[in-house]
Amino acid sequence: MKWDRRTFLQALLTWGIAQGSTIRPSYNSKFYRYHKALAESTNRKLALLIGINTYTKNLSLKGCLTDIERQKDLLVNRFGFHPTNILTLANEQATCQNIKNAFLEHLVNQAKTDDVVLVHFSGYGTQVKIPSNRISPVSDYSVLTQGIIPSEGNQLNKNITLTNNILQETLFLLGKLVDTEKLTMVFDTSYYSTGEINQGNLRVRSLPYQVSEANTDELVWQAELKSKIQNSGISNDYGTILSAAGIGQVATEIKGNDFSVGLFTYALTQYLWSVTPASRINIALNKATEEVLPIVGESQKPQQQNSTQKSLFAYYLLPINFQGAEALIDHAEDLDNIQIIFTGISADILRHYGLNSIFHTMSSNPLSFFQLHSRDGLKGKVHQISKGTRIYQPDLIGQLLQESVRCLPRTLGLTVALDSKLQRIERVDATSAFSVIDIVSDITNDEEKPVDCILGLLASFPFSTSSSESLNSSEKSKYGLFLPGGVQFPNTSGKTGEAIKSAVGRLHPNLEKLLAVKLLRLTVNESSSKLLCSINLEGLNPEPYPIDKRETNRNKIFTSQIGEIKDNPYEISNLQGLPKVARGTRLRYCLHNQGDKTLDFIIFGINSNGKVIAYIPAHEKEIELKAQGASFLKPGMKNAIPSTSSGLTWTTSSTRGWEQILLIASIYPFYNTWQALKKIPEFKIEKDQIIILNDPLSIAKALLEDLNTASIQINKRIMSNSDTYNLDVKAWSTLSFIYQII
Template sequence: MGLDRRTFLQQAGLALFTWGATEAGISSLGNHNRLTALLKYQQTLAQPTNRKLALLIGINQYTAQDHLAGCLMDVELQKELLIHRFGFNASDILTLSDRQATRENIETAFLEHLTQQAQPDDVVVFHFSGYGGQVKMPLASKEETLETTEIARDGFRLANSLIPVDGLSSTKKNLIANSILQETLLVLAQTLSTPKCTFVLDTSFNQTPRSKHGSFQVRSLSATADSPGSQELAFLAQLQHDFADKGLKPSKRSLSLPGIVLSAAHDNQVAVERHWDGFSAGLFTQALTQHLWQITPSSKVQVAIGRTAETVEQVMGRRQEPTLNNPDKSAIAYYFGLSDAPNAAGIISKVDKNNRAEIKLLGLPANVINSYGVNSCFNLVPSAENSAPLQVKSKAGLIAKVEPLALIEPLKIGQLVQESIRMLNRNLSLKLALDADLNRVERVDATSALANIPAINSAVVAKEQNADCVIGKVFSTLEPVTTNSDKNNQPFAYGLYTAGGDLIGETMGAEEEAVKVAIDRLQPQFNNLLAAKWLELTSNEFSSLIKASATLLTPEIKSPLWQRSTLVALDTLPSPKKKLFADTAIEAANNLPIIAKGTEIRINLGNTDDRQLYTLILGTDSHCNIYALYTPAQSTTVDGVVQLEEMAIAPQGELVLPPPEDSWKWKVSESPGINTLYVVLSVQPFSKTLKAFANQQNFKLDQPQVLNVTNPITVVNALMQDLHNNSSVETKLLPNEDVYAFDVNSWATLKFVYEVTNNEQ
């Protein structure tokens, strides 16, 4: 049951507003005249105060649907970001969660907290995390039938809606929606007096069959509501009528929300949430907030959504593509205006009397948080006098408990921190999810077989726990399999899926293969996935103190394809640009760069540091194969033996690979799909890694080549050891010999994520 209006306002912390509304004579009015009275009261407010207002909604505990797990965490991530990164006052942020988030309460809160208070120069943020759905809306006239941009059929159109906690009810024959129509949200947005508004929607509306093999939970309902709720329609009609003086016509539907709209996915896609160790969150919200902790104040919103898309699409591929709907392409994310705001990996959330503290790790990638080791160190930012590193003593989910390594001034809640030493357990392994299609005998056999696979640590239940990949069945028929008996009669093979539910290329076995045999057959793929997991854990362009950049180029286009740099190097670089192998229409529709297979590319590495840097370039293709680019500057021979050549970049110098004058060409992978390129830089040579390369039979010391890494675990372990040795972290900081310790002053990994298409150049 929803809260009554008075109780709702008390629990929401709007007592001051309630007093003001009562003084204006609003509280005694009936519902029919409430909106008109609010408009009149709005005119009595003071002049613009440049306030920053936010309404954050997250719903896990639905009354009539399966519970979600990450929506309340989304709200927490967003709230911490707004307060500590974007300067919002906590008192100006209203959150509605679970039972509070009824349809009536959400719409009331929008009017009274946002519309009522926002002035022309104020900033407004609206965030919704929860289920989305669709509802059948009757077409009122032939004119509407012609005008509608939504799917129209049999006298109705399908309208998107946000599902509140009381969003659905059912009769014997029909499913009735009590949801917030997207049209209602559009009209509510038009009531705001400020154009500086941002809408973040971590939900989806897609009802088409979705992958059953991923390790995630979808945030869209699978059933279509037969009709909208009468109260919602009445509210929408009254809203359109009362705000007609703002230019809205009751008979017309707005085409888009004003300001910036950041959506987790396109309308025909799914938005998902993931389980990590110790916390769950929307894949989109976690990635978005993490990148917003790291971007510079002047960064355009396209930068934030582009980097968010990289993170999301690395997991989900084209199943989920975050979108930006914003007519102003020069807009700053959340209208950020602080030029001196530092980027941060986390924030101090608690301090005890002994100066021990808790840090919320909000600015680190989720996969890095998952593997972050005890004894890692952070520094205060900006640095304070007599400061000392804060060392991690324990970690649970997003919370790390830290202690200063020396006597320092008392720590304060709200202080920002950035990582200085990253420690990772050497015994890293994969978690494999067993798909729901596997029966009990298959699960037992699979678990038994995994005991002999070094790369796998444990088997978990798909969708319920964090997993790196999923083993499941691939049915040979394209016809939908609807019942268990149908599944039992369908021929199938075992295959390996990504966490996002995509079948990994070349992992499908033969029909009638035993699951134990399949797991043994997939061991090379497990090794590749573990190597890729290690490479991901080295990414640190947001915290590295090495001044370096990398630009991808192609002879066909004079401008750079796109550029990456460490944040400390940004002052010495031109603004990053991203160019796609596509026309303007395709560029606007895609977030990831698209490159046709077979395209010739080069990479330009810039060193604006005062130290010589050494580099390795590795990548993963859509089949999860690992490859390395090796282009020796020159070959040397000692006693008739060709020597390994390090790829080095002089201080204030550049290195182009392969050199333009070289006859050898580097071409994009032939495997269509999501690819990732890692540019690893260090202040010392990668001696162990190059020796690991040399142990491969297909490695040629004196020739440039794209090397297919056939011993990925050996190579990656050597790379980790090189980074560890090159960091030279003090022994007293190391808990034991079972960790790698990386100093941000000694290494940087720049990452490019792109999609390879079948259209050959």
Template sequence: MKRRTFVQRIGSILAVLGITEAEWLAMGNSYYQALAQPTPRKLALLIGINQYRKSSSLSGCLTDVELQKELLIHRFGFQGSDILTLTEEQASREFIEAAIVDHLVKQAKPGDVVVFHFSGYGTQLPGELETLQNALVTTNENQEPPDSQIANYLLEDTLLVLLRSLSTNHVTAVLDTSYSLPSTTQPSGLRLRTRQESATTQLAAAELDFLKQIKTQPELNPVVVLSATSEPQQAAKEVLMSGFSAGLFTYALTQQLWESTPATAIQVSLSHVANSIQQLGSKQQPKLLSKKKNQPGVVTVDNLLPDSRSGAEGAILAIEEDGKTAQVWLGGIPTQVLEYYSANSRFSLATGGQLVVRSRTGLTAKALVSKVADTTPLQVGQLIQETVRVLPRNINLILALDNKLERIERVDATSAFAGVGHISTVVATEQPADYLFGKLPQTPSRYGLFTLGGELIPNTDGGVGEAVKVAAQRLSAKLATLLAAKLWRLTQNQGSSRLPIKVTLEIVSNISPRVVMQQQTIRTLDTETAAKKSLNNPIIPIGSKIQYRVQNLSDRPIYFMLLGLKNHRSAIAFYPWQTPQEPNPDTQPQLQQVIIAPNETVTLPQTTPASGWVVSDAASTWEHQLIFSTAPFNSTLDTLEKAKYSAGDQQPIATLINPLEVGQALLQDLHNSSAIKAEMNPTATDSYTLDVSNWASFNFSFQVA
């Protein structure tokens, strides 16, 4: 399309939006070229705003745009020229609406795929009949003068009307924002993507007029909307990682979709996304707000993902030093693992090539090309799959000190926690952290331990007037438990494991077991069956008996271990007690390895036909990490046996007395099972080397109510 034709076509839109042709063309020739492409294709409009004229800055919205762009190009086959990004000062209401109309509405044809993404502030404004309207806060928030109460925002209704007017029925909108602040103010180590408007704020007349005009157009198709939150009072949050910030929802969603295969349902992805968000310290629950026609309950991403594409942990972004090194994108590494992903980790290519990580900065890494297929040269865009994960042995639990603490309190806390082993302290929202130390909002003279999202961890609040140093000593055992959980979460590799295993969580009943959740190693199995049986944020009734059904679909025997947390409070473990055949008061039960033979299915526990683990403690969150290995867990069982248990504690699943030592032993066992460690660096003693061919690890989280 000629430039003159393009400008003429968009002129009427600009007139409605109240901007000039010169302002539009000032956005640059590359922006024009992206809009002017005429051929049917996969189209995307990605919007991210960190810097606002009046609001405090956000940190992760531009990263969100980058996360989505790399995902769409390398996993979903989008052309870079068909992805339009509007960031910072480009993302005004007028430019966003013009871009939707011309880049999406006017170009999308039946069968095309369209993705819209927004990361930034959301808010609510008064509407008709005392209702509230959801709005996306654009970069030019308020019209002049600076103190004007006229809000130049993009209404969510306007966005949805525009997207529903597209000629294609393959439209997805991802909204990493929220509209109302939580009713209570809790300590937080995460930045919120929502803001409160004053009672006198009014929406710009131009936006209301534009909505009135487009409402006369026919709505051709429904839109799939993926929202960062599921409840009005939930807030979308950002997480600070090493070297970057990102929206919790976008980060977890894109990571999950890197691993997805064409048969994976969106609901399953959102279930895993919610789990990842929870592990990063927030109860924020994403939601599928609308479904396509004729697809009740299941919305797939198969229209986006080519059937020939398998899961991946990233892709090659650039080839350097005459093909000796490559810059790689690591968007598919599990969110809780990336922070500790270390040098000498390895990836494979479909062509047979191998890459070895030399350094990492944020989401990108520099890798040495250690092996290249003879006939296929290295290429930008090639997908990479994890083969070896290297983790440091020296891992601390990082505590953020709440900004509401007085200076002397922060000094005392830094000194006190320095005396607790494996604990580091940072200032909240300035550096990555695992948990937050602060005051109880209701009783400022009491200290407690919080998730980054502001949830008080049960039984961590102290008495009135407690000294900071006393609080640090009181929390030392709890911190060791949380560090242990951090260690075993680092083993999670459902996407990259080469062990074919399927695990189902069931509620035991007198009739037949009821499936609650099901997970399997994506790289080795068809995921269609699991997609139909997984639930988002599952709730198990208090008093239920649960069991795990494990299918070993490999040709090797595998060993099993279960560790976990109950309500962030106490560590638990599965204890495989071996009871003597002939009872003897002098003979104590011994722990034994749980071995699952090739092609065998077992249920755990295995005591009686109607047995199971009874889940108690209503309004609690349970988290189980199920780890499988081709080698026995010798160090882990030895560490378990060192703890002293009374006869009454010899239950299949019970409290873990020495969780940190067990977590370290678990990583050592997985390290010992990796034969490749000797080949890589036989003298290295400061890291764990884990081979994805030899272990699989799943995280099951559920609510008890």
């Protein structure tokens, strides 16, 4: 078969690229050589990156410059942009006029047909009034439209009407003037105002002030752009638009240890760094949504607006490297002081990423290994611990590193924030009550600190529930636990008139569940795991139908021929947002061990009621450290869970919300986990079971101990350590599903 461009792209889609799935062909294959030719296209790649932190003192943002730094690193080192073709406007450089000039001079005047163009904006957005006599008859807007705030916003205060905005429609019109259909615009901003600077513990990127009228000059210039487009017969659409939040929602910034960053930008770039090797943009967006949801719930849903030409891949590009990466070497003083930038690690995992974690090079044979010895925000320093193929210092810069060993602290606890609207006596009493709960490691009033949850009043959080009904006065005075983004954890609100010390005591079991879920999520490693396994999520209605699929790919070599390719039933090419599953739907999980090692496994579910559920497969006999019963997943084996013969059913909750499923597989038996499970009265080792875990924390800790033991067995560099769990990516795999219950 002839490998022309059309055939190549069709093959990619058929192989499952569209479902966030990935391909790693043989490096000697014609497929690989053609991929490299496309990835290193001679067409120009242009980018305009705009980030503004420095508005007025009370309104300053903190993560916008980090956003554009992450985008630039991604574009240069993953997608092959030349640094000179990336124009950055930061802080005071990003004036209204400079943004428009940069769009015209850097993009409109330079871009040619089939060039790739990316525009990114991080900063404040707002709603803007357009006088009724100025509204275009073809506009989708009535009285209010959306706009971004350039750096002249430094003069903003509550007594000044804003006029220095740039209307979003103006940016769309400028996009039409760019002579390519391969335009992507990313807006990590929002326009809906809650009147607050923060939502929960996160900074909001919507201006908290009232809407203003659009600048007359802006409207005049917009009319001139429309006239130019009409007279020139330009038919370009305005490209693919990616927005951090939907209508009536807010975009937020998250905090890590010594860094702030846009939640959407981090999630999107992290996925694009880690995916192997390419993904459709709608799948990338869905993956980003999965990262956003556990932090802000459904109050921030990233959105996609496609052009008339369907975007095959994120940013209309194939990456220049097949394999994803967790780190990038940025600078090297010598082989003992090498600075790295963390790239493909999720924000929650990176927050607790421990010293002594190990990375390895991608291309050298044998591999060279580097160990983390210091951390500073999104950067760290490593030293070389195994020479592998000798790498000279100048050749280190720009090298991509993959995760080899993940170190996590054993003493990990919860950081709890106190609602800023609590009275002083409430804060004192809450702090005293938390001090006797050993799983709470820190109580903070610091809004700059990353937290796991917030203790507060329902009245303090406008997005506290998913219900559209407003709370009555008695409900507002109830205490509850909230996500960092201000959304309430299910079933954590108490009674009216409850003392805050009593509330803390009542919430102790909820806190244990939160920590258990946190520990389980820290094991997710779909992108970096070297075990080859997959899991299909199916609904039963009553016949099975596909919902979603997860699989590891980092160690996979693709060997199929074109003639063997079949359509992927899990390809949901038009999927927008997370998969939606009806309440009470029966589910089935289809596991496939694609590697050469026998796997032990367990499945955890966190349902929309906040309960933790586990599926435990039967074993023929008591598990011993070196004995593997017949119910383990052997190489090549497939297993449907729950099986028809077991008589078990796994159904979604009857409550609207979202649920997460975690499949955890290991090359070593879950000995400690089974010992912890045996303490549950109804647990029977010889039969398949689905159990609600009332004490999931002990199970989660035992499971981490098992993964640590498995890693020690296969990696001589790992020593038993009382301070950390040391997890080798060749020893385990954790695959995660998140879906909406409707």
